[in-house]
Amino acid sequence: MLTRKRNFGAFLFCVPALLILAVFVYLPLFENIIFSFQSFTLSAKTREFVGLDNYKALFSDPIIMQSLFNNVLYAVISIVMQVGFGLVIAAVLEDVVFRKTESFFRTIFFIPTLLSMTVVCLLFEFVYNPQMGLLNSFLELIGLEEATHIWLGDSSLAMLCVIMVSQWQSYGYITMLFIVAIQKIPSELYEAAIVDGAGKLRRFFSITCPMVRQMFFVTMVTTVVGAFTVFNEPYILTGGGPGTATMVLSLHMYQTGFVKNQMGYASTIAMLIFIITAVLSSIQFFSFGKEREGDR
Amino acid sequence: MKKLILITLVLMLSIIPLFAGGASEGPAEGQTEIYFFHRWPNDPKNSMFNALLEEYMAENPDVYITMDCILNDQYKERIRMVVSSDDVPDVFSSWSGTFAEEMIDSGNVLALNDIYEADPEWSGKIASASVAGFTFDGTIYGIPWSQDGKVFFYNKAIFEELGLEEPETWTEFIALLDTLKANEYETPLAEGLVDQWAVLHYLGTILQRMIDPEVLASDYNPATGEFTDPMYVTALEKWQQLTSYMGEIATAIDHETARNTMFATGESPIMYLQFAEIPQLEQVLPEDFEYGFFNFPAFEEGLGDPEALTGAPEGFMISNKAENIDACVDFLKWLVSPERGAILTRDCGDISSVDGALTDETALPEQAEALKMIQEASFLAPWLDNACDAAVYVVFGQGGQAIASGDATPESVMVQVQEAAASIR
Numbered sequence: 124m125l126t127r128k129r130n131f132g133a134f135l136f137c138v139p140a141l142l143i144l145a146v147f148v149y150l151p152l153f154e155n156i157i158f159s160f161q162s163f164t165l166s167a168k169t170r171e172f173v174g175l176d177n178y179k180a181l182f183s184d185p186i187i188m189q190s191l192f193n194n195v196l197y198a199v200i201s202i203v204m205q206v207g208f209g210l211v212i213a214a215v216l217e218d219v220v221f222r223k224t225e226s227f228f229r230t231i232f233f234i235p236t237l238l239s240m241t242v243v244c245l246l247f248e249f250v251y252n253p254q255m256g257l258l259n260s261f262l263e264l265i266g267l268e269e270a271t272h273i274w275l276g277d278s279s280l281a282m283l284c285v286i287m288v289s290q291w292q293s294y295g296y297i298t299m300l301f302i303v304a305i306q307k308i309p310s311e312l313y314e315a316a317i318v319d320g321a322g323k324l325r326r327f328f329s330i331t332c333p334m335v336r337q338m339f340f341v342t343m344v345t346t347v348v349g350a351f352t353v354f355n356e357p358y359i360l361t362g363g364g365p366g367t368a369t370m371v372l373s374l375h376m377y378q379t380g381f382v383k384n385q386m387g388y389a390s391t392i393a394m395l396i397f398i399i400t401a402v403l404s405s406i407q408f409f410s411f412g413k414e415r416e417g418d419r
Numbered sequence: 420m421k422k423l424i425l426i427t428l429v430l431m432l433s434i435i436p437l438f439a440g441g442a443s444e445g446p447a448e449g450q451t452e453i454y455f456f457h458r459w460p461n462d463p464k465n466s467m468f469n470a471l472l473e474e475y476m477a478e479n480p481d482v483y484i485t486m487d488c489i490l491n492d493q494y495k496e497r498i499r500m501v502v503s504s505d506d507v508p509d510v511f512s513s514w515s516g517t518f519a520e521e522m523i524d525s526g527n528v529l530a531l532n533d534i535y536e537a538d539p540e541w542s543g544k545i546a547s548a549s550v551a552g553f554t555f556d557g558t559i560y561g562i563p564w565s566q567d568g569k570v571f572f573y574n575k576a577i578f579e580e581l582g583l584e585e586p587e588t589w590t591e592f593i594a595l596l597d598t599l600k601a602n603e604y605e606t607p608l609a610e611g612l613v614d615q616w617a618v619l620h621y622l623g624t625i626l627q628r629m630i631d632p633e634v635l636a637s638d639y640n641p642a643t644g645e646f647t648d649p650m651y652v653t654a655l656e657k658w659q660q661l662t663s664y665m666g667e668i669a670t671a672i673d674h675e676t677a678r679n680t681m682f683a684t685g686e687s688p689i690m691y692l693q694f695a696e697i698p699q700l701e702q703v704l705p706e707d708f709e710y711g712f713f714n715f716p717a718f719e720e721g722l723g724d725p726e727a728l729t730g731a732p733e734g735f736m737i738s739n740k741a742e743n744i745d746a747c748v749d750f751l752k753w754l755v756s757p758e759r760g761a762i763l764t765r766d767c768g769d770i771s772s773v774d775g776a777l778t779d780e781t782a783l784p785e786q787a788e789a790l791k792m793i794q795e796a797s798f799l800a801p802w803l804d805n806a807c808d809a810a811v812y813v814v815f816g817q818g819g820q821a822i823a824s825g826d827a828t829p830e831s832v833m834v835q836v837q838e839a840a841a842s843i844r
Contacts, residue, residue, distance in 0.1 A: 165499040166525050180842065185835075253671045254680060276613075276671025278826045364613060365670040366821025381496050383809045384521075385843075 152397070158390035165384055177391035187392070190372045193282050197289075197371065198350035204290040205297045206342050212294070213301030214331050218323070229302065232295035240292070244359035247288045251275050251360075275361050278368035285356050285369050293349075297342050304338035305331060344407040348400045372396050446483035451746045453484045456508035457735075458494035467766050475753060482746055502527055509741035510751065513561055515552030515731045516805030522736060523560050529739040531559045534748055541752055548799050549732030549772040561734040564755045565769040567695045568730030568793050569620055575709040577604070577688040585713040589657070592716040596664045599688055606666035609687030611677035612823050613670070615816035616804060621691060622658060622815050623803030624715045624729040629654040631722040639807040644840040646811075646833060650722070655822060655829030657718065662823040670824045679703045691715075693730070694789040698768030701783070710785070714792065728796030731805055732772055814839040 159177055163170040181187055212232065216225045235243065250257045251274040259271040274284045308330065316326050332339075354373040357363055363370040363378065373396060380389030446452040455472075459465060465488065472484050487508070489497060495518070501507055503525035513519050522528050535542040535550075546566060553561030578584070581602055586592040599607035612618055626635060630650050638644045662669065669677070682690040683703045692700065692712075700710075717725030735755070737747045753759070760776025763769050770790055771777065777790050793799070804812045818832030 164521075165496070166503040166521060168503055168525075251671075253668045254676075273667050273671040276668065276824065278821070278824050362613065362615065364615070364817065364820045365824035366817050366826050368821075368824070368826065378813060383813050384499070385810060 155390050155393055155397075158387055159394045160387075161390075162385070162387040165381070165386060167386075170387070173387065177388050180388060181391050181395060186367050186370055186375055187372075187395070189367050190370045190375045193369065193371050194351050194353070196282060197286050197353055198347045200283075200286050201290065201293075201346040201350045202343060205294045205346050206339065209294050209297035209342070210301050210332075210335065210339070212298045213305055214327050216298070217302060217305045229299065232298050234295070235292045236296040236299075238292065240355040241359060243288060243292050244356060247284075247291075248275075248360060251284055276365060278365050281361055281365065281369045285360050288356050288360065289349075289353065293346070297346070300338055300342055301335060304335040308334045340407055344404060347403055351396060351399050351403070372399075446485075450481055450483040451743045453482065453741075453743065453747055453750060454509045455484050455486045455750075456498070456510070457486070457488045457512040458491055459512075460488040460490055463767050467762060471754065471759060471762070475750060479749075482750070484750065498522070505740065507738040507740055509738055509743070510735055510747050511738070512733065513553075513736045514733055514805055515549075515561070515563070516801040517807065518805055519553055519561060519736075520555060523555060527738050527740055528560050529737040529741070529744065531562065531737070532557075535559055538752070541756070544757065544774040545755065546732075546772045546774065546794075548793070548796075549734070552732045552799065552801065553734060553736075561736050562751050562755050563732035563734035563772040564760070565695075565734075565763060566730065566732045566772045566793055566799070567693050567770065568728045568789065568796070568799070569624065569691060569693050570712040570714050570728070570789075570792065572682070572690050572692045572700075572710050572712050574682070574685055574688040575711050576707075577685065578711075585711070586716050589716050589718045589721075593660070596689075600664070604686075604688055606664070606668070606681065606687045607689055608661065608664040609677045609681035609690040610665045610669050611673040611675065612662075612665070612820055613673045615813075615820065616802075617674045618816050618819035618823070619803040619812055620693075620729065621661070622655075622819050623800065623806060625654050625657055625718075626651070626723075626803070627727060627729065627800040628715065628718050628721040628723045628725055629657070632724070635723070638840070641808040641811075641840075641843050644807070644811065644844060646836045646840050651833050651836070652829045653720070655818075655832055658819060659822050659829060665823070670820060675699075683708070694786070694793075695769050697783065697785055697789070701768075712785075712789075712792070714796075724797050726797035727800045728793060728798075729800045729802065730793065730796075731799060731801050734772070808843055810843045811836060811839050 158170070160172060160174060161170040162173045162177070215221065216228055221228065253259060253271075253273040253276065256274075258274065262268070262270045272280055275281050312330050312334070313326060316330055321329065352373055353371055354377065357369045357371050357374050358377070361369040363374050372392060376389050376392040376396065379392060380386050457468070459468065468486060468488075472486055476482060476484060488494075494512075498508075498511060498513075499521065502511075502522050507525070507527045513522050545563060549563035549566045550559060550561075553559055553563060573585075577599075581598065583595055583598065586595050596607045610617060610621075630638075630648060634648050634650075638646050638648070672680075677687075678690060678692065678696065678700065681687040682692075683700065683705075685708075704710075714725075714728060735751055737744060737751070741747050755773060757771075757773050757775040760771030760773035761778065761781040764771050764777055764786060765781040768786070770782075770786060770793065777787055779787075782790075800806075803815060806812075814832070814835050818827055818835060821827035822829065822832060
């Protein structure tokens with residue numbers, strides 16, 4: 124009896140959170156599923172049911188393929204640059220050699236994360252500017268004139284340039300997460316390894332890497348999900364151009380909905396993004412979510 | 420120390436309502452309220468509207484106008500959302516053409532024929548070409564207050580130095596660009612193509628000049644649009660040819676950057692600009708810089724009217740749900756008048772659509788010439804993004820950019836346009 128009462132009390136405490144989630148997450152999600160089978164404009168009073176037409180359009184839309192390619196490229200580069208590179212930097216900073224300067228470097232690397240994405244993008248517009256940009260000026264200064272490019276205007280380079288902006292901004296955050304994870308590794312492990320004669324590289328691969336496994340997967344999923352929902356960088360830097368060279372799923376969804384005024388089809392693209400991110404998160408949840416830190 | 424923090428906090432908290440109170444001023448009892456929504460939150464227009472509203476409310480103490488404004492693209496989104504709702508603003512700004520049609524489709528826009536007819540003294544002063552942009556099937560839905568046109572601006576000094584003349588045909592224009600290129604003007608035509616609208620302004624004119632007007636009208640109509648006429652590919656080939664004079668850099672910079680760093684510096688002698696850009700241009704031009712303009716040259720094989728001018732009026736609409744329609748009409752009649760039109764042209768540089776607004780005191784000589792060009796044009800051809808459905812013009816914009824960066828061909832772009840047109844038919 125007592126437990127039931129207590130359970131009810133606990134349930135009551137959950138109600139506000141459940142209500143907010145229901146109203147702001149699940150209801151719109153459910154509505155979006157319905158919208159994705161309809162055709163309507165922003166100012167329309169009625170919505171026309173079109174069955175699977177939007178989904179058929181999705182599979183024959185060349186911009187979807189282009190966007191998916193760009194999102195995958197985004198994800199792959201983000202994993203290598205942020206998760207891979209971030210782990211290495213974290214390990215280096217946690218090394219005894221850097222103990223005294225660690226907090227200084229940690230702050231330096233973390234500062235870009237604190238900047239607003241809009242500010243960062245405007246900043247990089249100046250970096251990439253072909254007329255007076257920092258990057259081209261620098262290349263000219265060191266005698267590499269032939270390496271100068273019209274970065275954001277060249278469709279073969281534009282996407283890479285856009286991706287690099289978020290790498291610059293985000294790797295400090297991932298590094299910070301790894302530093303926290305590395306600090307939690309018991310120092311006895313390293314001490315024992317040193318006694319056994321293990322070098323720095325050996326310790327990194329045999330102790331640091333396996334011990335931060337949990338954090339490794341968390342950061343991987345956040346970067347990958349982030350890569351599939353990226354919007355600000357291409358929106359501000361290129362608007363998806365030149366042509367559709369830097370188009371990503373969320374930007375295509377936005378343009379379809381708010382520029383082309385096809386809200387139904389935009390909802391279908393939203394469903395595609397939802398399915399991709401949900402699948403990726405579930406993989407993480409089911410394969411690594413059950414693993415507790417103590418289970419290692 | 421703690422006390423100090425506490426006192427600071429209390430002081431800060433007590434100051435907040437002071438600021439809040441200033442902002443939440445509202446209509447007094449008995450006053451008629453008009454909710455006015457427009458797309459110009461930036462100066463000089465914002466200051467101009469604030470001053471005008473203050474003046475109007477001082478003259479009409481029984482009226483209170485609440486003004487709200489957000490910039491272009493956000494404005495488009497917001498007005499699209501509210502126009503069909505009960506929250507539709509009493510008076511709001513609108514572009515002409517398809518955007519106006521979209522507003523009218525909501526069923527909440529007031530037809531103004533009676534108001535135009537009831538006061539011929541006032542309505543007779545409004546440029547009829549501009550009213551046409553708001554007229555659909557004989558019904559007038561808007562009051563235009565500014566008009567604009569797009570022409571090639573050129574650097575007079577460079578033209579004189581090389582003995583060049585304003586071109587009238589496409590062949591002459593290309594020859595002129597080649598001459599400039601041969602005379603070390605590597606980028607004779609300045610343009611920033613990062614902005615899709617800049618691409619669309621070009622394409623809109625090229626299509627209007629090239630395509631048979633009847634075919635074009637049928638293709639611009641979402642219900643009948645096919646875009647299968649082979650002339651479209653030829654038209655895009657003209658665009659491709661033109662982009663070869665804009666330099667590689669064009670796809671990486673925006674229109675303003677091109678204007679300020681290439682045209683204004685004399686690096687590029689020609690640029691396709693709106694008359695509305697004259698004030699911004701004047702700000703960055705060196706003292707002795709003289710410019711002239713010429714209309715888009717005629718294509719020899721073109722089927723459209725070469726005397727047309729690409730441009731469009733902008734104006735205001737009244738909601739038929741407004742509680743005080745008479746007050747809204749009075750306010751707009753006051754706003755769209757020679758006196759206020761003069762202020763618009765003098766302070767903001769937009770060319771007023773009201774006759775008599777442009778005088779030697781209120782307008783630059785270039786603006787007077789611009790008005791003459793607008794008046795002499797056979798008709799005002801709308802911007803491409805005002806002429807056809809967004810689903811189609813976005814493809815034109817992206818395709819035009821891709822042609823400029825060498826990633827698409829005119830044929831491949833037209834296939835995409837045809838698909839987009841089919842998807843909304």
